[in-house]
Amino acid sequence: MTEPEQGAVVLWLSSRYENIELVQAALGHVCRLRGIDGEMEHWIGMALREAVANAIRHGNRLDPQKRVLVSFGGDGDVLELTVGDEGDGFDPGRISDPLAPENQMKTSGRGIFYIRTFMDEVSFSRGEKGGTILTMKKDLKTRIAGKGEQ
Amino acid sequence: MTEPEQGAVVLWLSSRYENIELVQAALGHVCRLRGIDGEMEHWIGMALREAVANAIRHGNRLDPQKRVLVSFGGDGDVLELTVGDEGDGFDPGRISDPLAPENQMKTSGRGIFYIRTFMDEVSFSRGEKGGTILTMKKDLKTRIAGKGEQ
Amino acid sequence: MGKDFGIRMNGDVKVIELKGKITIGSGDLKMRETIHQALGDGTKKILIDMAGVSTIDSSGVGELVGCYTTATHKGAKLKLMNLPNKIQDVLTVTQLITVFDVYSSEAEAVASFG
Amino acid sequence: MGKDFGIRMNGDVKVIELKGKITIGSGDLKMRETIHQALGDGTKKILIDMAGVSTIDSSGVGELVGCYTTATHKGAKLKLMNLPNKIQDVLTVTQLITVFDVYSSEAEAVASFG
Numbered sequence: 430m431t432e433p434e435q436g437a438v439v440l441w442l443s444s445r446y447e448n449i450e451l452v453q454a455a456l457g458h459v460c461r462l463r464g465i466d467g468e469m470e471h472w473i474g475m476a477l478r479e480a481v482a483n484a485i486r487h488g489n490r491l492d493p494q495k496r497v498l499v500s501f502g503g504d505g506d507v508l509e510l511t512v513g514d515e516g517d518g519f520d521p522g523r524i525s526d527p528l529a530p531e532n533q534m535k536t537s538g539r540g541i542f543y544i545r546t547f548m549d550e551v552s553f554s555r556g557e558k559g560g561t562i563l564t565m566k567k568d569l570k571t572r573i574a575g576k577g578e579q
Numbered sequence: 580m581t582e583p584e585q586g587a588v589v590l591w592l593s594s595r596y597e598n599i600e601l602v603q604a605a606l607g608h609v610c611r612l613r614g615i616d617g618e619m620e621h622w623i624g625m626a627l628r629e630a631v632a633n634a635i636r637h638g639n640r641l642d643p644q645k646r647v648l649v650s651f652g653g654d655g656d657v658l659e660l661t662v663g664d665e666g667d668g669f670d671p672g673r674i675s676d677p678l679a680p681e682n683q684m685k686t687s688g689r690g691i692f693y694i695r696t697f698m699d700e701v702s703f704s705r706g707e708k709g710g711t712i713l714t715m716k717k718d719l720k721t722r723i724a725g726k727g728e729q
Numbered sequence: 730m731g732k733d734f735g736i737r738m739n740g741d742v743k744v745i746e747l748k749g750k751i752t753i754g755s756g757d758l759k760m761r762e763t764i765h766q767a768l769g770d771g772t773k774k775i776l777i778d779m780a781g782v783s784t785i786d787s788s789g790v791g792e793l794v795g796c797y798t799t800a801t802h803k804g805a806k807l808k809l810m811n812l813p814n815k816i817q818d819v820l821t822v823t824q825l826i827t828v829f830d831v832y833s834s835e836a837e838a839v840a841s842f843g
Numbered sequence: 844m845g846k847d848f849g850i851r852m853n854g855d856v857k858v859i860e861l862k863g864k865i866t867i868g869s870g871d872l873k874m875r876e877t878i879h880q881a882l883g884d885g886t887k888k889i890l891i892d893m894a895g896v897s898t899i900d901s902s903g904v905g906e907l908v909g910c911y912t913t914a915t916h917k918g919a920k921l922k923l924m925n926l927p928n929k930i931q932d933v934l935t936v937t938q939l940i941t942v943f944d945v946y947s948s949e950a951e952a953v954a955s956f957g
């Protein structure tokens with residue numbers, strides 16, 4: 430991973446699920462600094478937890494030597510979160526739809542769906558040395574956080 | 580600043596005093612993961628806050644474009660904290676003694692003294708691109724945290 | 730993470746009180762263990778009290794679905810009650826709200842088992 | 844950070860109740876402002892209640908020393924009471940405990956002003 434250009438707060442974490450709690454705490458801190466309310470923070474947190482869990486599990490395969498990078502940035506109206514890992518990358522076009530009837534009773538496969546539901550803009554890219562970089566944006570002007578289509 | 584080699588948790592923060600609270604939260608997280616009790620956490624936190632405040636104020640001169648790097652590492656018996664800034668560096672040999680009678684009523688000059696009092700090993704070095712890297716170690720086997728000579 | 734979920738009987742219904750975060754690496758496995766244990770003694774009626782749950786991530790939701798399936802295979806019924814708004818929202822967007830029987834009062838839930 | 848410190852009179856002694864973190868960029872300046880304001884109306888007796896203070900960093904301690912000096916210059920007395928252990932420890936290692944008059948009860952502190 431290279432030095433991220435943006436993000437007022439950047440965390441590098443070893444690949445342990447416990448570190449998701451630190452990411453959540455950092456999000457809380459950033460939300461307080463930026464005046465983002467608890468309701469919106471909750472839904473952004475749901476997305477961010479999934480992204481970090483995926484980076485730890487699928488990206489870094491729980492190898493504690495591998496890092497997850499989480500960056501909090503964006504300007505006044507947009508919160509931009511980036512989650513990077515040191516894994517092999519994957520094809521996000523091949524994710525199955527958890528709402529399809531045949532997937533409804535599956536015990537997994539809802540993480541990226543959570544992310545897409547609770548954030549406004551989601552994109553995946555490849556890091557320089559492989560690995561996945563997930564960029565998520567949340568429009569802070571919309572009043573109701575994330576619940577989207579409801 | 581270059582990629583830190585060690586530290587299970589690394590934070591890069593813009594130079595704002597508010598970010599000291601995030602460093603404190605990260606310390607709390609690391610202490611919980613490593614079984615460090617609240618008493619010891621308190622004194623380590625006192626030292627860490629001073630180090631970060633110095634990096635923000637004296638190192639980066641409150642320039643929000645400049646980063647402070649905080650790394651939490653060490654093995655089972657030692658907690659090793661590193662605080663780096665992008666400032667001009669300074670000569671730690673020229674710090675005045677806040678216990679000297681002529682300094683007793685000064686309104687500043689106690690930060691590094693706090694750090695040296697509450698941590699077991701403290702060293703300053705220069706970063707590759709200038710700037711100060713402060714490395715602090717706390718021996719986790721000693722029962723009473725930091726209050727040292729008392 | 731050391732936390733335990735409460736279990737109590739209401740008549741012949743086993744009520745499991747989840748609390749806190751049902752999330753990857755902590756609450757999710759604990760929940761599965763607790764429900765599997767509850768099913769182990771042949772219980773046929775399980776009611777999960779979600780009132781104390783603050784967050785359920787996709788792993789938690791996945792485990793809950795898995796427990797539902799396990800219960801069904803064992804001829805048991807697994808129902809939910811007291812969903813906090815945020816948990817209700819998550820089950821709604823994942824369209825699992827239609828899979829689970831959900832009640833807003835314990836009396837109603839217990840009666841529904843018949 | 845929006846928090847306010849309580850101020851009340853006990854006879855002719857102005858009691859300032861600090862709380863939370865007296866640290867760089869938040870509590871330190873707030874404390875200075877509050878004490879300077881208190882001194883502004885000619886008050887000669889200021890008693891700082893530290894009971895609610897959780898942390899005081901070197902900036903907070905520096906500000907406290909500065910306020911002490913300001914008070915002295917204005918012919919006022921500034922004393923401290925109800926130091927939590929951790930705050931007492933900090934004033935001890937910085938050897939400021941000998942500079943400040945410190946009391947463990949308000950009655951005693953108020954009486955000491957004479």
Ligand SMILES: Nc1ncnc2c1ncn2[C@@H]1O[C@H](COP(=O)(O)OP(=O)(O)O)[C@@H](O)[C@H]1O
Binds near residue numbers: 487536
């Ligand atoms: N960071 C990642 N690196 C590699 N593969 C990933 C990453 N994130 C997601 N995936 C792939 O996408 C799939 C779907 O992810 P997700 O929707 O979060 O569901 P789940 O994690 O439950 O499988 C994963 O099973 C995995 O194959």
Ligand SMILES: Nc1ncnc2c1ncn2[C@@H]1O[C@H](COP(=O)(O)OP(=O)(O)O)[C@@H](O)[C@H]1O
Binds near residue numbers: 689
């Ligand atoms: N990271 C740093 N970069 C540059 N100078 C520093 C740094 N940390 C400390 N100093 C210098 O050391 C002096 C003493 O620091 P300290 O003991 O923390 O007291 P104070 O911050 O109150 O001056 C500072 O005034 C500053 O000149």
